[in-house]
């Protein structure tokens with residue numbers, strides 16, 4: 001018999017690191033964005049009142065759904081904000097995926113491992129129940145509360161399913177968990193159910209006599225119906241796949257309402273043998289699991305396990321396997337069962353919080369399919385605790401969890417369609433090229449076809465401000481920053497203040513005020529003025545008071561008429577014209593006149609109208625116009641700041657998402 005070991009190397013198991021949230025370093029962000037010449041963000045960006053000006057009309061194309069689990073903030077694998085020194089966005093994009101689905105629980109997942117702490121406050125409702133073994137004397141009294149066709153722990157934790165004849169909190173921990181149903185049933189003198197106690201009464205009601213009272217799985221180590229985890233590894237794996245999400249407790253699993261079948265074949269030291277492994281796989285097939293997580297392995301092929309995996313293949317069971325922790329090339333030195341060459345096997349390598357292959361992770365361009373986070377993963381641990389663990393053991397359950405979400409979405413798909421969806425949508429990363437078949441890291445959002453509002457938003461900013469589509473490097477950098485919670489205003493401002501956008505503004509000024517294209521030296525000069533801190537009004541004022549402009553519109557009356565038309569968008573009224581001509585005659589400079597017109601209520605209103613029209617495609621609403629008029633008039637905002645605020649508004653974001661999805 002071959003000895004098998006769980007693939008969480010001891011040297012990594014205790015690799016706990018104290019994570020702390022670190023603020024994003026803005027300069028690094030901006031420099032990474034393909035806008036190398038853009039100035040670093042300097043805050044604060046907006047006056048408080050201005051931030052509220054554009055009304056939130058339609059929101060929620062955003063797609064993100066942050067769970068209330070208190071430790072979610074350290075789950076960098078699901079949402080990497082740079083905590084612990086990682087790269088923001090180097091994660092599986094779980095938040096975006098959850099905007100589309102958090103799972104339905106229809107896809108049963110077998111955890112073939114060291115067992116599960118089925119009483120864990122963050123797992124107990126997501127433990128699978130063998131429907132056929134629910135005693136008939138109790139089943140008749142139970143209500144399928146959520147109407148999904150099965151009785152699970154979510155149903156049992158509804159008070160309508162509690163009490164004599166149903167289930168009671170036998171172990172008095174305040175919840176209905178597997179320990180309660182695994183407890184012995186209290187029988188009367190004739191051996192009938194008194195309605196008290198648990199559900200175990202030496203039954204083989206499901207017809208499979210080898211496994212009596214197998215209510216939640218099986219323990220193949222000591223051949224009992226109690227697969228409690230006496231090691232910790234299986235509980236950790238289980239939490240990544242399906243810890244109860246958004247329950248205000250601990251962490252969030254990838255599949256918030258998973259059904260986890262507990263199949264223990266690894267003992268308290270993490271070792272097991274091939275016959276028990278094969279028995280666990282056979283059990284998973286027979287009892288309707290759709291996906292099996294296998295965070296264990298070893299060098300050397302084993303015919304007993306091979307045969308079981310072949311049976312899984314015939315049954316259409318997806319067999320997710322950890323690639324192994326030898327830091328070796330599985331193409332050359334195969335690791336089993338990950339290297340079983342059947343198309344239901346998905347072999348998983350581990351990445352760190354910078355999207356780099358973990359040094360311990362096995363890899364293989366031909367035999368390892370995909371990578372997933374596997375370094376310092378925070379998850380559930382026995383006795384209601386949590387801890388960090390590392391290994392390809394920790395990477396595989398990420399793939400398992402996302403496969404469950406995909407299959408929940410598409411219950412009619414074949415196992416191969418589900419796997420293909422996952423592999424096709426992997427995030428291709430330079431660090432993984434040549435290391436896995438896909439060259440990519442798991443992307444939950446892409447796998448569940450979540451609309452990516454961030455991509456649409458960045459694309460729209462590029463279109464509106466730069467007049468082009470985003471280059472791949474720029475798009476990647478900005479989307480990663482947004483996924484890591486960089487405020488939209490910072491992205492919009494950085495692009496607004498980039499030399500590329502400033503150059504386009506200067507081009508517009510040449511065309512509008514001088515009616516010819518910019519000469520290179522003049523263009524560069526004005527871009528530099530912007531980069532040195534000039535505002536839009538400063539530059540426009542310089543254009544309309546330039547010798548060229550004044551020569552073009554010689555004579556006070558002609559000059560004033562041109563200013564009215566160019567700055568206010570209308571012909572001069574007789575009174576205004578006469579007044580300004582007189583002022584010029586009495587020594588007021590053209591700069592003073594232009595400044596007065598630009599910064600008059602009418603001048604500011606022209607800016608406001610133009611900005612709303614350009615980016616929101618509508619006229620300003622009266623309240624928005626009034627707030628901006630006050631901000632601009634008091635000098636608290638410049639036209640550029642107003643534009644940035646509008647470009648980071650919910651309304652603009654929603655417009656971008658709508659146009660991006662059409």
Ligand SMILES: [Ca+2]
Pocket residue numbers: 144145146147148149150151152155
């Ligand atoms: Ca139910």
Ligand SMILES: [Ca+2]
Pocket residue numbers: 169170171172173174175176177179180
């Ligand atoms: Ca209980």
Ligand SMILES: [Ca+2]
Pocket residue numbers: 133203204205206207208209210211212213214
């Ligand atoms: Ca049975």
Ligand SMILES: [Ca+2]
Pocket residue numbers: 069122243244245246247248249250251252253
């Ligand atoms: Ca939770």
